[in-house]
Amino acid sequence: MILLSLLALPLVGYLLWLVWALVAYPIPLSYNLRSLWQRKVSTLSTAAAIALVVGIFVVVLSLAQGLSVAFISSGREDQALVLRPNARYELNSTIERDRMRILKVHPLVQRDDAGPLASAEVVVVKLFPVADGTDTNVTVRGLESTGQRMRPQVQLVEGRWFRPGLSEVVVPRKMRGRFPGLERGGTVRMGGRDWAIVGTFDGGASSYESEVWSDVNDVMQAFRRESYSSLLVRLTDAGRMEAFTRAVDDDKRLKLEVVAEKAYFKELTKAGDPVKVLGNLITLILTGAAIFAAMNTMYAAVAGRTREIGTLRALGFRQREILASFQWEAVFLCLVGGLLGSGLALFANGIQAGTTSLQTFSDVSFAFTITPGLMAQGVAFSLVMGLVGGFLPAWRASRLPLTEAMKGG
Amino acid sequence: MNANRFDLGGGEPIITLRGIAKSYWREALEIPVLQGIDLEIPVGSFVALMGPSGSGKTTLLNLVAGIDRPTCGTLEVCGHELNDLDDDELAAWRNAHVGFIFQNYNLVPVLTAFENVELPLLLTSLGRRARRERVAEVLALVNLTDKQWNYPRQLSGGQEQRVAIARAIVTDPDILVADEPTGALDAKNAEEVLGLMGRLNADMGKTIVMVTHDPKAAHHARHQIHLEKGVLDRAVEVNR
Numbered sequence: 210m211i212l213l214s215l216l217a218l219p220l221v222g223y224l225l226w227l228v229w230a231l232v233a234y235p236i237p238l239s240y241n242l243r244s245l246w247q248r249k250v251s252t253l254s255t256a257a258a259i260a261l262v263v264g265i266f267v268v269v270l271s272l273a274q275g276l277s278v279a280f281i282s283s284g285r286e287d288q289a290l291v292l293r294p295n296a297r298y299e300l301n302s303t304i305e306r307d308r309m310r311i312l313k314v315h316p317l318v319q320r321d322d323a324g325p326l327a328s329a330e331v332v333v334v335k336l337f338p339v340a341d342g343t344d345t346n347v348t349v350r351g352l353e354s355t356g357q358r359m360r361p362q363v364q365l366v367e368g369r370w371f372r373p374g375l376s377e378v379v380v381p382r383k384m385r386g387r388f389p390g391l392e393r394g395g396t397v398r399m400g401g402r403d404w405a406i407v408g409t410f411d412g413g414a415s416s417y418e419s420e421v422w423s424d425v426n427d428v429m430q431a432f433r434r435e436s437y438s439s440l441l442v443r444l445t446d447a448g449r450m451e452a453f454t455r456a457v458d459d460d461k462r463l464k465l466e467v468v469a470e471k472a473y474f475k476e477l478t479k480a481g482d483p484v485k486v487l488g489n490l491i492t493l494i495l496t497g498a499a500i501f502a503a504m505n506t507m508y509a510a511v512a513g514r515t516r517e518i519g520t521l522r523a524l525g526f527r528q529r530e531i532l533a534s535f536q537w538e539a540v541f542l543c544l545v546g547g548l549l550g551s552g553l554a555l556f557a558n559g560i561q562a563g564t565t566s567l568q569t570f571s572d573v574s575f576a577f578t579i580t581p582g583l584m585a586q587g588v589a590f591s592l593v594m595g596l597v598g599g600f601l602p603a604w605r606a607s608r609l610p611l612t613e614a615m616k617g618g
Numbered sequence: 619m620n621a622n623r624f625d626l627g628g629g630e631p632i633i634t635l636r637g638i639a640k641s642y643w644r645e646a647l648e649i650p651v652l653q654g655i656d657l658e659i660p661v662g663s664f665v666a667l668m669g670p671s672g673s674g675k676t677t678l679l680n681l682v683a684g685i686d687r688p689t690c691g692t693l694e695v696c697g698h699e700l701n702d703l704d705d706d707e708l709a710a711w712r713n714a715h716v717g718f719i720f721q722n723y724n725l726v727p728v729l730t731a732f733e734n735v736e737l738p739l740l741l742t743s744l745g746r747r748a749r750r751e752r753v754a755e756v757l758a759l760v761n762l763t764d765k766q767w768n769y770p771r772q773l774s775g776g777q778e779q780r781v782a783i784a785r786a787i788v789t790d791p792d793i794l795v796a797d798e799p800t801g802a803l804d805a806k807n808a809e810e811v812l813g814l815m816g817r818l819n820a821d822m823g824k825t826i827v828m829v830t831h832d833p834k835a836a837h838h839a840r841h842q843i844h845l846e847k848g849v850l851d852r853a854v855e856v857n858r
Contacts, residue, residue, distance in 0.1 A: 243728035516724055517726055517727075519724075521737070523683070524738045525710060527705070611686070615720070617722075
């Protein structure tokens with residue numbers, strides 16, 4: 210980060226100087242804009258290349274953000290997950306029934322009229338067919354009715370919640386597009402039996418939008434589980450998290466681990482890491498190519514306008530004025546691409562997609578959300594490309610030997 | 619022959635060259651272009667620099683115009699010792715004192731005739747309105763008011779050169795330097811451009827130094843200075 214800041218510092222200084230030059234230096238901007246327009250073909254092809262890169266950059270950012278939002282919005286400050294020590298994820302965890310009973314009546318666990326706010330849950334994965342013809346693991350969560358109340362971001366939008374003992378499931382609305390056959394009224398086959406789809410829920414952009422929910426005992430029976438996977442508890446106060454963690458640690462009967470729900474989901478955001486790494490790698494390679502394209506276009510512009518540059522110098526324009534002028538030309542060229550690319554990225558807005566989490570080996574659904582902030586980052590990215598790609602050609606333009614330049618090269 | 623003794627008429631010298639030499643280097647090989655040039659050109663002169671290719675006339679013009687520096691010698695133009703000026707000062711000096719007329723006009727193709735003429739004024743302290751008035755004035759002088767919003771590609775060669783002349787005089791410089799100003803023009807347009815330069819010299823008192831191969835063009839000057847292999851060969855007063 211420090212290294213990045215050190216690298217960015219001269220770039221920011223240079224940009225500030227350019228902004229000042231734009232105001233203080235006399236070469237009119239219209240000269241550069243018209244020069245770009247005069248070379249329409251090379252300008253537009255370079256801008257298109259930059260637009261492509263910026264579009265991909267914005268979509269990758271959106272992907273990273275979509276995944277983060279999915280997990281971060283899943284957790285609450287005053288809720289904790291209890292897992293087997295070192296299990297890290299619910300899928301790897303097992304908790305015996307007798308320990309559940311001890312935990313549910315812990316004095317630090319909040320209670321309401323219906324009893325303790327604690328939900329014993331089981332998490333399994335089931336292979337579901339995807340619309341593209343492949344299969345992918347989907348998390349199936351068995352939970353108690355308390356578990357629904359503890360997740361207020363999850364709202365039923367269609368039908369009703371599942372009832373215990375009837376082999377019923379509810380599915381997230383956002384999964385329906387990607388997974389055929391998840392319509393209300395249909396059935397899914399899991400654990401050797403058919404389950405009726407009785408409702409659809411909206412997960413409020415949380416990771417629950419990647420899960421099929423049913424009754425905890427039904428799921429345990431169907432999948433022949435003797436133990437739960439986790440216990441979700443709401444504490445009497447968010448500030449009691451440490452005390453609850455210590456209490457569970459110290460209780461020799463339990464041998465369990467407490468993880469703050471927020472921290473748990475933060476860990477799960479790593480699900481997107483492989484996709485992000487791949488996306489960043491592709492962006493990096495394409496960025497190199499785009500900078501090269503911008504540089505090449507600007508070198509060609511300088512070569513084609515050598516006499517023009519010589520004339521400007523002869524008329525009295527200084528080297529730094531030529532540098533700023535050509536640098537702005539490169540920046541504008543890239544900004545055109547940046548604006549186009551950010552606009553192109555809008556086509557990805559709202560598209561539902563999924564990735565397989567390497568932590569849970571199951572599908573994580575998310576939606577691409579192209580926000581104005583991300584688009585602004587795309588445009589800023591193109592500005593950096595303009596600065597980097599345009600610097601050497603602009604430097605060359607400003608340093609052309611005057612007598613040679615006046616002759617036209 | 620001693621170049622100092624060239625008689626270009628009376629008057630205060632506006633251009634003074636003393637012991638000027640210019641060499642270019644090709645790796646370790648020195649290529650002398652000008653040697654031992656001593657010359658004074660009085661205010662208000664119209665001088666044609668002539669000589670065969672490679673004789674150093676364009677190099678001499680570049681030195682006088684402050685776009686190249688001599689290898690040795692001193693060069694005083696418009697009261698400034700050019701060797702003492704750094705690159706930025708020299709650029710400012712050119713803008714204030716020298717107007718350029720090129721063989722290929724060297725207009726910026728993406729700017730209109732008006733904008734091309736306005737370019738040197740952007741470096742001055744003149745405001746937008748004063749600039750516009752001044753540009754209109756010089757465009758009227760070269761009889762191109764009706765073409766002021768045309769781009770160079772929409773003008774004939776003669777019109778382009780007249781725009782270039784307007785650009786050269788818009789800052790009211792002391793000296794006009796012209797490198798083969800009629801080299802790309804047909805006879806009619808060449809005559810028109812040379813007539814205009816003659817009027818700038820006669821009516822406005824501009825000192826003009828013009829490089830040319832063309833004896834007809836040189837005939838419009840009041841003096842012809844011939845260079846031969848980098849040295850001043852002879853000066854001739856033109857009889858009309």
